[in-house]
Amino acid sequence: MPREFQIPFELRHLVYFREVGQRLHFRKSAEALAIAQPALSRAVAQLESAVGARLLNRTRRGVELTPAGRLLLERVEPALRGLAAIPAELKALVSGEVGHIRIAFTGLAMATVLPGILREFHRRHPGVRLELSESPTASQLTALEAGEIACGFFHPDGPTPHLHTRLLLRERNGVLLPVSHPLANRPTLRLRDLADTPFVLFPRTHNAGFYDRVLAAFATAGVTPRIAEEIWPRANGVGLVRAGMGATFMAPSEARPLPSEVAFRPLSGPAPESRVVLGWPQNPAPDAALAAFLAIASA
Amino acid sequence: MPREFQIPFELRHLVYFREVGQRLHFRKSAEALAIAQPALSRAVAQLESAVGARLLNRTRRGVELTPAGRLLLERVEPALRGLAAIPAELKALVSGEVGHIRIAFTGLAMATVLPGILREFHRRHPGVRLELSESPTASQLTALEAGEIACGFFHPDGPTPHLHTRLLLRERNGVLLPVSHPLANRPTLRLRDLADTPFVLFPRTHNAGFYDRVLAAFATAGVTPRIAEEIWPRANGVGLVRAGMGATFMAPSEARPLPSEVAFRPLSGPAPESRVVLGWPQNPAPDAALAAFLAIASA
């Protein structure tokens, strides 16, 4: 044996000793361990020699623990219990029963697809802890690149290298405007009607893709929009619209409960589109918990 | 292999895996473990097979932990640290550096020999915890028999089977009496002078040996004592003497600080004798800590 680092015995010795230390009977312990009695005697003797202390007092009728044996048993029992539990723990981990996943999302994702996904995942994998954090698309992309999050729900913004993506939501936006707005009484609007209306958008850096689609839609309609305010997160734009500071774009899904001072109107003709994408790194390969989450989220 | 109960791997596997899991490099880890690299590869592969999970992702330039590997490492490290500490712990125990000893004593022992012994033992063996409890001789003898205490300081009371004993103190008693007593002005007293003086003793059941020696001393002196009160522990007798309720016997050593209302007078002629004995069971053999204590106490 070249050297047994730090620990001069093996688990076998401890398991055997625990049995004898509890039963105080070599033959019965050997039977319980499914080995022959001499092997057990040898193993215990080896352990005693390894730790440099007598662990058992052998009398002719039975065995009793020495103080050293009591101390060792006291130390060994929890250690063995812990080690014995490891395979099951790992099994639970690789099967996706337990684990934790760091997930980022945008406000739109939380307003649309995310709640249903979370509910279903939690129902099927209650042992997996989710760390959820709202952050803009651009931040999610760098976090994914750095491995800080396992997956993200964001809004696509051109190509996403090193990522797998799955399109979860794609909705033509409508317009949210104050009920006091002259166009608020029409059932649908066209972009070109809104040339003079000031718009509340968000900083382009936060989701350049959508931002550019908004401008493209205006261009297609032949008008140039007036950008009055920028705000983030997008949902807060409702407050500005409500305050009469302008209109904003919104997907129908996120315009569900609205204050009475604002109105949501679909667009006919060109319209910007909101997209929610689930993205995760191509490598390393997702662990079991993440794989299960991705499967449910993509369903 | 007949069956490896509960735990499908050996400490060797865990030690090896910990090294690789920390260094993330097979060759360097093998060198640090003083084994060849192939042996390490095999051992880790065996562990992975045993726990049913890939623990390391082998890439061509280095190694990285899988989630399962991280979890296992997290579990294994404290376990190995605990197990590695065991030999030293046992060594400390058998060498008597640590441990604990249950000790019983009587008030007289605490008033005489015990403080010096405790001080010296604690100086030489600071890691040994002492559980001290005052209890009468008879209780100590049954506690020793039952193995409830490791040794006792008591007053011998006839033969003590199954015990080793060591006589630590043997003092002729004097008499403690109120200063108002007619005999208080004599420098020494004789028992026969005290025939009419009421005495405060203790229940005979608590130390029949001494009690009988008191009566024997009176008999030798040709008088019959008047037993007025019984009290326990003995030291409380001082209070009764101070209250003028009678006299009592006392060893010179325990009559050091006395209230001014009482006086201690040596006896000439027959006198009862106080004996303090250290006793401990003949078997089981004393452990290292107890042996060290006995050696110091007997010195």
Add this chain to the structure above:
DNA sequence: GCCTGTGATGCCGTACGTGCATCACCCCGG
């Protein structure tokens, strides 16, 4: 007194952990 039951010991086969040599593969540099 023998018989039963305890743990320890002698002997031997074999399984398995090990080292050496080599392989398969990839990155990197000329």
Add this chain to the structure above:
DNA sequence: CCGGGGTGATGCACGTACGGCATCACAGGC
């Protein structure tokens, strides 16, 4: 583009030590 250094994996042969079987030494009991 091709070779050299470096990674971990694999084939093979050796030695050890673990385990089983048989037996020993010893104490208690109807």
